[in-house]
Amino acid sequence: MPQIITEQNLRNLIDLLVKESKVVVGPKQADSVVLYQPLAAGSELTLDSLPRRSAKELFFPICEKILSYQRQDGKMQVTDVDRSRFPETVLIGAPPCDAASPAILDAVFSWDYNDEFYLERRRKSTIVGIACTKGDDACFCTAVGLAPNAEAGSDLFLTPLKDGSYACKAVTEKGKALVDAHAGLFGEAASVDAAPFAEQGTEKLDLVKIKKWLEGHFEDPLWEKISDICVGCGSCAFICPACHCFDINDEGSTEQGSRRKHWDACGFSKFTNHASGHNPRDVQNKRYRNRIMHKFKYYDDKFGKTLCTGCGRCVRACPVGIDIAEILSTINAKQD
Known part of the structure; x- marks a missing residue:
């Protein structure tokens, strides 16, 4: 028989996890927007809106210190960050477009070098995904191979039911352990009646065809x-x-400071600027080309994964209205 959890028990689960000294992160109303933030109680969980920013910050912070240094007795002392102090974390309420992304990023952060900052956070995190029943014109997860009910990346996956409760599926051992540790909050149902999933207008794209076109149209x-x-x-x-x-930048003085990792973007004009002054991507069309190539060709060449989950955030956030789904549809429709 399928397992279910009521909405109240889902919120009770958050309360219990907080009491267990785990960090619980989920969609939370923050003034006029919804963001992924630490939850102090289950009552703070908001499940009817896609958070403005993605959940990748949980594993890959905007800025983080990776070591500190200080001159002592004429010698430079370097202190590493104690990664063992990273907290056990549960991400609750991630829609498929967000739940899928860490599994995609795992490849690049454990490729020729293991980024232990990222990987330690991944090891200590459990992702509770939830099927999406509400979308908008910017959503296009189905176009890139996901779906509003895709379980990829989730440890425990919740499907909203018409009666307001959730069907539960333990996708990984982490998910099973979470359910087993709080079994009293979960029940069984003879059958489940799922709520309608979000509908999307963008047609399913032929990613193989798009990649082939990109391979032959570096100049276009x-x-x-x-x-x-x-x-x-x-x-x-x-x-x-x-x-x-x-x-990665060193911040401080010759006496003390820290080395920090900061987000960057290939669309920035200085992203590929060499110390010599030469910039191989000196104009914006080369930079935007790299964005598309990276997501739909280069990453697939290297790791066999598409670097896009179709969340539509870039479409909503672009100040000049660039629509990546529209660009992909244009390429998808080309004959050569």
Whole structure:
């Protein structure tokens, strides 16, 4: 028989996890917007809106210290960050477009070098995903191979039911352990009647065809047409669940300071600027071309994954109205 949890017990689960000294993160109303934030109680959970920013910040912070240094007795002392102090974390209420992104990013953060800052947070995190019943014109997860009820990336997956409760499926051992540890909050149902999933207008894209077109059109008038309006603000990258460019800087003086990792974006004019002054992506069309190439060709070449979950945040955030789903549909419709 399928397991279910009522909405009240879902909120009770958050209360129990907080009492267990776990960090619980979920969609929370923050003034006029909904953001992923630590929850102090189950009553703070908001499940009717997609958070403004993605959940990748939980594993890949906007800025983080990776070491500190200080001169002592004429010698420079370097202190590493104690990653063992990263807290056990439960992400609750992530829609499929956000739940899927960490599994996509795992590849690049454990490729030729294991980024232990990212990986330690992943090891200590459990993701409770939830099927999406509400979308808008910017959503296009189905176009890139996901779906409003996709379980990819979730440890425990919840499906909203018409009676207001949720069907539960333990997708991984982490999800099973979470349910087993709080079994009293979960019940069984003879049958389940799921609420309607979110509908999307963008047609399913042929990602193989798109990649093939990209391989043969590094130089194409399309890039200049798009870049005529792109202002290179980086909003699309910073709000994306899958973009992961970063820079590393030393901040401080010759006596003390820290080394920090900061988000970066390939759309910024200085992103590829060399120390010599040469910039191989010196104009915006080259930079936007790289954004599309990276998401739908380069990452797939390297890791066999598409670097986009179709959340639509970049469409909503773009100050000049660039629609990546529209661009992909244009490429998808081309014959060569």
